[in-house]
Amino acid sequence: MDADTIEWIIFGPLIVGMLIFSWWAMEESHRRLDDPNDDRTLYLDQLPGKLALFPTGTYRVTVIRQSGNVHAEHIVTGTAQDALAAVLATFRRAKIPAVHIGTNTETELRIGRLYHDHRGRKEGKKVGSAHIALLERAEAPALAEPSFTIQPLGFTCDCGARAEVPFAEIAEPRACPECGVDATLTPDEVAQIEAAAEEARAEALERFRAGETTIHVERKITTED
Template identity: 40%
Template sequence: MDADQINQVVGYVGAIVLAGISMAVVFRREKQLDDPDDDSVVYLEQLLKVTNLHTEGKYLVRILRQSGNLQKEDQIFYSPEAAIKAAIATFKRAKIEYVFITDNTETQFCFRRPYYHHGGKAEGRKVGSVEIYKVE
């Protein structure tokens, strides 16, 4: 075998290993999704049930792109239910069925899409995460 053939074989093996790791991560997330005791990965419809936000107050909703930039201007809601429903509508519009919860406290509720979407020229411009903060 010459050097070019060795490089091709190494490239193919590397691609197969990377694909295997990616599939393992996806399957692990889906397993967490089906586990009723694990509420770190949930369907959008379950967000209202798992939140720890207080029921009274004013809430700021910040929707971010995968790149970390703002997807849309911050919005203010007067109940956690309204704030979460607005976030759910955004994720449904982006065809995201479930989310990974990163923070769930009485004053903050943050969740993100379960995987990075490499969408061609729109890469990084897709909805990435939602941050809901109690401001009053």
């Protein structure tokens, strides 16, 4: 029995076993990708929605080659999504469509390609995994509550006289400045005006949070004076 035959008897089953294991690993990875309840294996586009990192701060982003050597490393200050975007850009350039999640916590994310790429003579230099570490938290600044100004409300008496009443005084007794007739609003009318003011305030606040800085909201109210 020659040396080549002996070598095949020794190493042949091992090679076949490795091939079978690689095939099984690929099939298992694809099965996990198709399972909506499995968060261990995800397509790149699914990662932003599953990210558990603290949302704002300073992060160290490290991309590692299949050989274990560092491919690239840099610091990202901003949001966790900014740090993840830097990783995803590298993985997309490396034509890696999906990854395995090793760690996904508030302080750390570890991801790697689904299986080792053995194709080509430079497989060790290919991107293999990535690590994002939270170095420092940065609390997002609280959104300042804007100030609201409600213009005085205008009233018209039956005599035709006009009067303006500050919003804070709408529930107080009042008389027409021309004819002296009682012009005090009823509780229902006061409640109607206050409800309209609160509705206008809610709309203004929503528009402010959407980015508007100069906001004017009008509400028309008809009362039976």
